[in-house]
Amino acid sequence: MRIVQAETIQKEITRLFLDAGVNIEKDVDTCLKNAAINEPSPVGKNVLEQIIQNNEIAKEEKLPICQDTGMAVVFVNIGQDVHIEGGSLENAINEGVRRAYDEGYFRKSIVAEPLFNRKNTGDNTPAVIHVNIVDGDKIELLAIAKGFGSENMSAIKMLVPADGVEGVKKFVLETVDKAGPNPCPPIIIGIGIGGSFEKAAIMAKKCTAKPLDYSNPDTNYAKLEDELLESINKLGIGPGGLGGRTTALKVHIEYAPTHIAGLPVAINICCHASRHKSCII
Amino acid sequence: MISLQLPLRDEDILRLRAGDSVLLTGHLYTARDAAHKRLVELADLGKPLPFDIKNETIYYVGPAPAPPGHAVGSAGPTTSYRMDAYTPKLLELGLKGMIGKGKRSDEVIEAIKKHSAVYFGATGGAAALISKSIISSEIVAYPDLGAEAIRRFTVENFPVIVLIDCLGNKQYDIGKEQYSGI
Numbered sequence: 186m187r188i189v190q191a192e193t194i195q196k197e198i199t200r201l202f203l204d205a206g207v208n209i210e211k212d213v214d215t216c217l218k219n220a221a222i223n224e225p226s227p228v229g230k231n232v233l234e235q236i237i238q239n240n241e242i243a244k245e246e247k248l249p250i251c252q253d254t255g256m257a258v259v260f261v262n263i264g265q266d267v268h269i270e271g272g273s274l275e276n277a278i279n280e281g282v283r284r285a286y287d288e289g290y291f292r293k294s295i296v297a298e299p300l301f302n303r304k305n306t307g308d309n310t311p312a313v314i315h316v317n318i319v320d321g322d323k324i325e326l327l328a329i330a331k332g333f334g335s336e337n338m339s340a341i342k343m344l345v346p347a348d349g350v351e352g353v354k355k356f357v358l359e360t361v362d363k364a365g366p367n368p369c370p371p372i373i374i375g376i377g378i379g380g381s382f383e384k385a386a387i388m389a390k391k392c393t394a395k396p397l398d399y400s401n402p403d404t405n406y407a408k409l410e411d412e413l414l415e416s417i418n419k420l421g422i423g424p425g426g427l428g429g430r431t432t433a434l435k436v437h438i439e440y441a442p443t444h445i446a447g448l449p450v451a452i453n454i455c456c457h458a459s460r461h462k463s464c465i466i
Numbered sequence: 467m468i469s470l471q472l473p474l475r476d477e478d479i480l481r482l483r484a485g486d487s488v489l490l491t492g493h494l495y496t497a498r499d500a501a502h503k504r505l506v507e508l509a510d511l512g513k514p515l516p517f518d519i520k521n522e523t524i525y526y527v528g529p530a531p532a533p534p535g536h537a538v539g540s541a542g543p544t545t546s547y548r549m550d551a552y553t554p555k556l557l558e559l560g561l562k563g564m565i566g567k568g569k570r571s572d573e574v575i576e577a578i579k580k581h582s583a584v585y586f587g588a589t590g591g592a593a594a595l596i597s598k599s600i601i602s603s604e605i606v607a608y609p610d611l612g613a614e615a616i617r618r619f620t621v622e623n624f625p626v627i628v629l630i631d632c633l634g635n636k637q638y639d640i641g642k643e644q645y646s647g648i
Contacts, residue, residue, distance in 0.1 A: 226645055228485070228627070232589050235625075239595035248594040249540040252530045252613075290539050292530040292613050303500070305612050334545045334567075334590065366638050367545045367568040369590035421646030425589055426568070427627065428641020430648065458591045 187264070187322035189466055191272030194324065197464050198281025201328035202257060203289045205460040206249050209240040212397040213373075213434070213459050220371060220424075220431040229429025233371075236424070236457055247289075251458045254291035255330035257282040257312035260391065264321035279310040294333070315387060323465050329394055330460040335368035336453075341386055344448040353378065353450055354413065360452050361417050361433070366426020369456035371434045373397070374417070377451040380441035389453035392437035394461040401438050410436045472621070473521040474562050479584050482628050484635035488586065489623040494523040494565070496617040498544050501608055502552040509555055516607035516616060519556060523563030528613035529603070530593070538603045538619070542593030543567040546585070550574050557581040565626055569638060579634045586626035587637070599624040 423429025
């Protein structure tokens with residue numbers, strides 16, 4: 186049994202969110218720069234150049250990339266041979282988020298109750314935490330700062346088996362087209378297919394944090410990712426929604442076994458400010 | 467590139483067309499969901515608003531806190547459709563300009579035409595860059611709302627694009643049409 190101090194988890198969470206909020210992922214930066222070269226729309230190209238410049242300023246001056254520093258979503262893969270000492274996992278993660286959003290001058294965007302009084306918690310907690318127990322004696326943390334301009338454009342639908350590949354394509358294109366300029370294109374699209382209602386949504390969320398050069402190892406799904414990206418970039422929405430080719434940077438799909446009666450499809454949209462960092466303790 | 471002074475003048479608004487790139491200089495007010503709700507609740511009761519809205523411009527933003535040495539933290543636009551339910555009322559009261567991102571409802575577009583107003587877009591997610599054109603910030607109402615409080619910003623060469631002009635032309639539709647299918 187390996188012992189990990191709760192404080193170690195808290196410090197890592199703080200470090201990951203402070204890093205994610207101001208330093209754009211290298212693959213996203215590269216992808217944006219390539220898109221700026223290839224974008225045929227002058228106004229679209231200008232938006233991409235503003236975004237690239239913004240990300241440089243954010244990095245140099247340690248300013249948040251976007252004022253919506255997001256809701257903290259944390260995926261934890263915890264080895265079954267790990268024992269956490271000195272506090273609970275949940276408290277350690279929330280304390281980590283609290284400190285990051287305070288130290289980083291990040292916006293506090295969380296309300297304690299969603300419908301009746303919507304009072305801000307003042308420290309951007311609580312985080313949404315997904316825990317998986319896995320083999321081994323390590324703890325893997327994935328910290329996602331999820332902005333809600335794009336979260337609000339996400340969708341889930343319980344398709345039926347007869348809808349098939351065409352049904353999935355139709356749902357994805359409709360969702361992206363309807364979102365239009367709202368989720369701050371160019372976007373990254375995470376799609377979860379199969380599982381149950383909530384499993385599809387969780388897979389979609391995880392997909393938004395995958396490296397942009399990663400494709401699904403199953404060739405059918407990899408081909409579907411490419412076809413969807415091609416079709417999405419023909420919609421004409423473009424950077425900032427002002428018209429152009431670069432509507433999405435990548436489509437990621439994850440799938441899971443599902444019920445004989447079902448074909449759940451969840452689409453989680455992420456803006457170009459895709460902020461996520463991970464570590465292994 | 468057109469340079470304009472805030473508050474906007476009617477003759478400037480009449481000349482602007484969807485797709486025009488504009489640099490704004492002067493002052494504007496910030497408000498998003500919660501502040502809009504309170505403003506319209508006051509207006510519906512016939513009570514005065516916490517600032518004179520006539521001829522003013524509202525920027526839909528909830529800025530990040532200002533780090534030491536900065537007038538504001540990162541301050542990019544939020545998605546505008548969430549303000550649609552409240553916007554026609556504010557336009558009726560004399561609001562002339564709005565800055566945000568994303569599409570507006572048919573009701574808002576009709577109200578923009580009726581009251582000869584303009585809807586500008588700023589680049590979503592370019593929040594650190596945009597903060598460079600905000601010179602000062604002071605809270606004028608609802609400090610309890612934190613990031614959602616109403617602030618008065620002084621801006622210099624704030625870069626925007628006309629998304630909906632006073633005739634109801636929509637840049638998102640024009641731009642998309644041009645590149646769709648390519």
